[in-house]
Amino acid sequence: MNDDARTNIGTPAPASAGPGPAELREQVERTRDELGQTVEALAVKADIKAQAKERTAAAKNQAAQKAALLTEQIREKAGQAARAVQDKTPDPLLEKAGQAATAARANRTTLLVVGAAVAAFVLVRRSRGQRR
Known part of the structure; x- marks a missing residue:
């Protein structure tokens, strides 16, 4: 063994051998950002109430569109x-x-008065017929 090998034991490697502190910080920041995005995506998937509201809103919108289309078709017919x-x-x-x-x-x-009188007459006749 030579003397150079003994003196380099335990000393940090030169900069060309691995990432430097700045590069490591950037990697940590990127990893944090990715982790944050993953957590947000999982939170959205886990929010069942929000998903139900979105589906309900979509169903309402679709029903309104179908109703408008059917109304137009009925008017045309x-x-x-x-x-x-x-x-x-x-x-x-x-x-x-x-x-x-x-x-x-x-x-x-x-006409309204005559119609009301006829309706009253019919109701009175029916009620008398049910009593007998």
Whole structure:
């Protein structure tokens, strides 16, 4: 064994042999950042309540979109049906229906009173019929 080998035992290695303190600090910081991101990702996955809220919001949004689409389709079909009925209905009948609608609008109060009286009469008759 030579003298150089004995004197180098226990002494730190030269800078070229391994990472220096600055490089080690950078590695530690990178590792901390990665660990922090991993912990955040795990916390998000473990938050079942937040996931349920997100799914609920997504389901509500999807239901609202479907409802809007169905409403539009229904309106379209109703318009088509109304046009078909109007095309097949004879003109004299359409005129009479228009006159009846105009008369009903003009006498709205009278019609409401008569309707309420008829409803009351029917209810009274039913209640008397159930007692017997």
